[in-house]
Amino acid sequence: MATLKDVAQRAGVTVTTVSRMLNSRVRVSPETQARIQAAMQELGYYPNEMARSLARKNSSFIGLIVPSAQNYFFAELIHHIEAASESHGCKLLLCVSNQDAQKEQEYYQMLIGNKVMGVIMANYGQNFEAISRSKAPMVVFERPDNQQIPCAMTDDFQGGHLAGEHMIGKGCRHLLYLSGNAAKNNISKRRFDGLAAACAEHGLTQPALIEATWDEFVAMNYDASVSRIFQEYPNVDGVFTSNDIMAAGVVQYCRRHHISIPKKLKVVGYDDTSFAALCAMPLTTIHQPIEELARHAVECIIRRANGDAVPTTALFPVRLVERETT
Amino acid sequence: MATLKDVAQRAGVTVTTVSRMLNSRVRVSPETQARIQAAMQELGYYPNEMARSLARKNSSFIGLIVPSAQNYFFAELIHHIEAASESHGCKLLLCVSNQDAQKEQEYYQMLIGNKVMGVIMANYGQNFEAISRSKAPMVVFERPDNQQIPCAMTDDFQGGHLAGEHMIGKGCRHLLYLSGNAAKNNISKRRFDGLAAACAEHGLTQPALIEATWDEFVAMNYDASVSRIFQEYPNVDGVFTSNDIMAAGVVQYCRRHHISIPKKLKVVGYDDTSFAALCAMPLTTIHQPIEELARHAVECIIRRANGDAVPTTALFPVRLVERETT
């Protein structure tokens, strides 16, 4: 590959001049500019980003750590984060952690080693001290223990509450929350709390709770947990799930067991990925503003890289989308 | 961040020694090794990958260009390519082209500029000359014009043929192919040819053809094309689609219009992503070995980086998975 030097030589100037033309807005005479342009054309020059990063002590990479890339929610998140990155001239380094805390750490190290502009973590393993040490800006999709870290999140409590209100309004009396693998984490807890609050407000008992496993998340098959619902809580008439895939699983189960939806059972999913509308029975679900979330996260990083102030926490509202399962 | 120099200083050796220990298999005495290890620990040293890449003239990045990250097929592809990369110690640079040939070029340039080990293109824009110039190994998921480029693909003709055989065997007489946005591309053509061959073998007329648009692909909503099917070919009794999302669209349409599946109409999808089993009506579909494909692509790159020979073309068989739509 042609280097700056080659271009400079061909254009009859020094490397600095070429570099200046490319990077700084200091004037370069039009003639030299033309000569350099021509030389670059002829040689098919493209700067070595490695050298750039080294010299500048930072790259234009943005690291993204997600637990899965297959899962629809994260697939959309990835999609939008890529788009947002690209629109800011950044490149996306994608890391799939499989929810493995160890891997998360390793990936994080690797990203820091690659001098990324910032790291976005979509699943924030609990004890993550390394972060505070490094000074690479980081954004998290979860309320971090460390208040220094910017955070973009949606209003999970509201989501649970909306779902509860909706189902109760439709006549449900026995609610159940089918929680994701992250049952003990805050996201799940907040949603549950929202749901529970709605129950309390209407004088209903606490919602029941079933926790799916991580394996089910990976396999995108929640059959085991879904059937537990009906074994353990036969009189349930409203199910709220942690994601749309689970909701689809419930719908499928009911179809096989001739439980009519929405008459006998109402189902509210979560995320509102395109999948929610694609199931043969379109899901009522809580819509998460994934694109806004993604944009916000990327912007946090860009701003911090520019030395601008960054809001510590941003809370995005969610909304309920009514379709056919309620 | 601590640098090699810092580590060397602390361990009382020269950078060369530390570097040697990290990179070459030349012997370093156990004591020095221990001292260096300790120093690295204490300083939390992690090598600057930028500097490494620069010095070595290559990085351990693998670039992946896909038209979309949301689309289920590509989401799974991404997932598996990430996994395969990681297992070889490589990092994944994800690029979403939106099927824009211009963007594809730009991304490709960018990747070359980042000295990636290789590029995997999941949608291979036609006239892509830049490739031949650069010598970064590249793998494509499509039969390339350029025979130099390794290529991993599945047997699309077989896929079409299987679908045809299956539907004809189930009694269909009027087949239709709902083609993806890439109707004019080879993939789609080969599938159609396979389907047509099956028809011919059974003395049926050529299958009808409807082409979806790129916009529909992006929106993951094929309503417009789906309804065209029934307007233009009211007597169709078997639909073969280019992906599972389309098939789900057909199923949904039929559900709304009380066309019973599989009695009146049979549907065969393509890809067999997890989505195929998740729809409320599980799809009969052509299974693509996405994981194997991904692994193969990554291995091609690794091998070429090691200077080993790489098979030019690898053709993977597909198989039909029968579920409830036929």
Place this chain on the structure above:
DNA sequence: TTTCATTACTATACCATGAAATTAAAAATG
């Protein structure tokens, strides 16, 4: 004393950046 293993030293390369210095040309001054 020779031999060998280990480590140090030195220099150079990778490619680009950026601060400071230089040159050349244009403008202002007496």
Place this chain on the structure above:
DNA sequence: CATTTTTAATTTCATGGTATAGTAATGAAA
């Protein structure tokens, strides 16, 4: 008009963190 000042355009030089080749030095074992 000669001289100084200003400005624009470009160059020189040092720098970033690591890799690597070649050579010298050290110390211990043969």
